[in-house]
Amino acid sequence: MFSKKKETSQIDPQQRELYEHARKRIIQKKRLFQHFIIFAVGSLFMIILNILFGLGEEITFLGAYWCVFGSMAWAFFLALHFCNVWVFSTFMGQEWTDRQMERLITKQKEEIALIQRDIDLMYPKDELIKKKEAFITRKASDTIEDTVNTNSMITMIAAAAENNALGKDNDLVWHLPDDFKRFKKLTTGHFIIMGRKTFESFPKLLPDRTHVVITRNKEYKADGAIIVHAMAEALQVAKSDNQPFIIGGGEIYAIGMEKANCIELTRVHHNFEADAFFPEIDTNVWKLEKEEFHDTDEKHKYPFTYLTYIRK
Numbered sequence: 001m002f003s004k005k006k007e008t009s010q011i012d013p014q015q016r017e018l019y020e021h022a023r024k025r026i027i028q029k030k031r032l033f034q035h036f037i038i039f040a041v042g043s044l045f046m047i048i049l050n051i052l053f054g055l056g057e058e059i060t061f062l063g064a065y066w067c068v069f070g071s072m073a074w075a076f077f078l079a080l081h082f083c084n085v086w087v088f089s090t091f092m093g094q095e096w097t098d099r100q101m102e103r104l105i106t107k108q109k110e111e112i113a114l115i116q117r118d119i120d121l122m123y124p125k126d127e128l129i130k131k132k133e134a135f136i137t138r139k140a141s142d143t144i145e146d147t148v149n150t151n152s153m154i155t156m157i158a159a160a161a162e163n164n165a166l167g168k169d170n171d172l173v174w175h176l177p178d179d180f181k182r183f184k185k186l187t188t189g190h191f192i193i194m195g196r197k198t199f200e201s202f203p204k205l206l207p208d209r210t211h212v213v214i215t216r217n218k219e220y221k222a223d224g225a226i227i228v229h230a231m232a233e234a235l236q237v238a239k240s241d242n243q244p245f246i247i248g249g250g251e252i253y254a255i256g257m258e259k260a261n262c263i264e265l266t267r268v269h270h271n272f273e274a275d276a277f278f279p280e281i282d283t284n285v286w287k288l289e290k291e292e293f294h295d296t297d298e299k300h301k302y303p304f305t306y307l308t309y310i311r312k
């Protein structure tokens with residue numbers, strides 16, 4: 001008993017299904033056959049009762065005995081039973097439904113494969129993966145930047161020599177009063193973003209401007225200035241300003257270059273020895289919008305040109 005149970009439980013599910021199906025069919029056919037025998041005996045019995053023993057002899061329809069109609073009605077139900085076993089169960093039984101379902105699934109799979117192939121052609125998988133990774137990386141590192149006012153005209157303002165020199169020993173290497181005046185005029189009332197070294201090169205705070213100082217030093221403090229630790233953070237702090245200025249020095253211009261959309265550059269037409277430099281301006285990225293030459297005079301030892309660049 002135990003071993004038989006074990007045997008049946010080990011039968012492959014597909015075989016079990018076939019076995020179940022065969023068993024059901026045998027039962028159906030057996031019942032149909034029994035129905036046929038009962039019909040044959042029953043009809044004979046009706047004929048004997050009606051014709052031989054004269055039971056209900058007076059009941060006729062269209063000149064025929066009732067046993068004829070009785071047999072015919074029964075034959076109709078027998079025919080239905082026959083159809084149910086041989087026609088409907090073959091064409092519309094569980095097996096037929098399963099087959100239809102299987103066909104439908106195969107068709108759906110083929111259609112999905114076609115759509116997938118089109119998507120792969122339009123967007124190659126490697127590219128999609130790269131884009132997704134870039135998106136995740138950007139999201140992780142730029143959460144602060146997301147809150148930056150994208151309508152702001154982020155402007156870098158600088159005075160650089162022909163060799164891009166900005167200054168030496170944390171000080172400027174020329175004195176051009178008109179350029180100072182222009183710097184004051186443009187930046188007054190705005191946020192000015194600068195590196196810690198530039199900030200420390202000022203004798204005092206510049207009036208009517210909000211100072212934002214970038215440093216890696218988390219302990220750094222300065223009266224009257226907002227201390228931040230990244231360019232993105234500085235721009236976020238200045239997001240209420242429609243034109244925040246990045247005012248240097250060399251390290252800060254280098255990281256500001258990709259964030260800015262305007263450069264106000266005073267090009268001093270001379271070469272200087274320096275230890276801080278303005279980054280190269282890529283003319284593929286920047287378009288020269290405006291230029292204004294300023295010659296030498298008694299107050300200005302070097303000629304210079306105001307250049308306004310706008311990001312293309």
Ligand SMILES: NC(=O)c1ccc[n+]([C@@H]2O[C@H](COP(=O)([O-])OP(=O)(O)OC[C@H]3O[C@@H](n4cnc5c(N)ncnc54)[C@H](OP(=O)(O)O)[C@@H]3O)[C@@H](O)[C@H]2O)c1
Pocket residue numbers: 157158159160165166167168169170171172194195196197198199201214215216217220229230231247248249250251252253255275276277
């Ligand atoms: N000609 C001009 O228009 C102009 C304008 C401005 C300045 N300058 C001159 O430029 C020189 C100063 O420029 P510089 O390049 O030496 O110094 P800077 O750019 O003014 O400041 C550098 C400092 O900024 C901080 N910093 C830089 N990158 C950072 C980052 N990614 N994250 C956080 N903090 C960062 C660091 O501060 P910590 O060391 O505290 O971490 C670094 O030491 C001076 O000679 C000045 O006179 C000239």
